[in-house]
Amino acid sequence: MPEQVVSIRPSVRDNGIMAIDDMLCMHCGACVGTCPTNAIFLNEVYLTFNEDCTQCGMCVKVCPVGAIDYPRGHKLHTMK
């Protein structure tokens, strides 16, 4: 066994605004209806964030499966 297993999450799309794990996302729309700036668009296949996002984090908390996170480098980023 290698000493340290390097975990990779190829399913994470991080556009610098928010990070979404497509493997976790259930496309339920909880984040879309929650977003105060209407910055999330969901078409049943994947969801996207646009520049209206203020990184308020309501979607991060409301997502029941934890598929949304702050982008890499953000101090609140928790995806490993």
Next chain:
Amino acid sequence: MTSTQYDVVVVGAGPSGSMTARYAAMGGCRTLLIEKRQEIGSPVRCGEGLARHFVEDTKLPFDRKWVGREVKGAKIFSPNGTELTIEEAHAGNEVGIVLERDAFDKAVAKEAAKEGADIWLKTTATAVIKDDGWVRGIRAKRLEDEMNIEAKCVVAADGYESQVGRWAGFKTLLKAGDITGTLQYRLTNISEGHDFPDYCEFWLGTCAPAGYIWVFPKDESTANVGIGVSLDRLKNRVDIKGYLDRWIERDPRMAHAQPLDMVTGGVSTAPPIKKSVGNGMALVGDAARMIDPITGGGIGNGMLAGMMLGKVLSKCNQTGDFGEAALMEYEKGWRAKLEENLYRNWLAKNKLVTLSDGEFDDIIQVLASVGVTKLSVRAILKVLKETRPELVAKFAEFI
């Protein structure tokens, strides 16, 4: 870009949207019902509880296909395990039938089709076409074709997300305290206890902060076990799942239970929206925040409002006037039927979320020993006031 014309286009083929389309088509409107998914009713995003009377109220033909299980009533559990049993006749709007939502949604859509409504799947609304203070239709993507769907009236029945309404300028924004994140497993191999599977269960207290955990039986050993937690009580990513998983671990009936499916979603626990109609536009169901803020149930209210809206649209079609004033009849209709209860329950919810586990224990204890004949906020408070007035001090203004 291609363009199509209809009298009415309904965005979203859930129970509210399909019911609207059904009654609009019945009244002679050329109606189009669009659904972004490839299958109506699937994936299910619901606890699936519904009171029987809504089926009769909306004249939906009864079909065993969409009945998962019929229950005897509801059981409410306080944090220390005190049990309050309420028989079905008094149990409110979410108890009676545990549905098979995938079959149910198809059944309602089938009624819409029977009346002559067209249904398009894999069709996503991407924008609202506005002109001179009127909504004139929507931009949509159907499979790979982009098109304009011109309509005299656009009905936004797009559920919790409520995007179409927002694009058209309606205020459907929610405060954190009025948003509930939900997660549900369909668990099987549940063992006996608390009269399972004859009652819909509601577990209160800090197991689900400012929300509750539900157990809605689907068959002898299977149930929808879900949780709703208010957004303002959530601190970190995946908190909701943690709360539910911890509760399941502690319930001995669930020791060997295994999941068959997993459902997530957002639920509004907000007061009804200020305005649900505009020139050539109306909102219905979850999109209009018609969900009961205490129970989180919205199927029945949505279908009732959908029926009213469909009938009003039929009238509008006869005169050709789909303006805000003409559609106001729908707004007045649903408010007369639903608003007082929704608003009262929203106020009560805001008090309920402040109760401690000890207070829940006391209240349920009193209700279980005295007995309560009707599961409504007012009836419960009345009982409490007579027996333990100090418990209801927080609710003084409701009595």
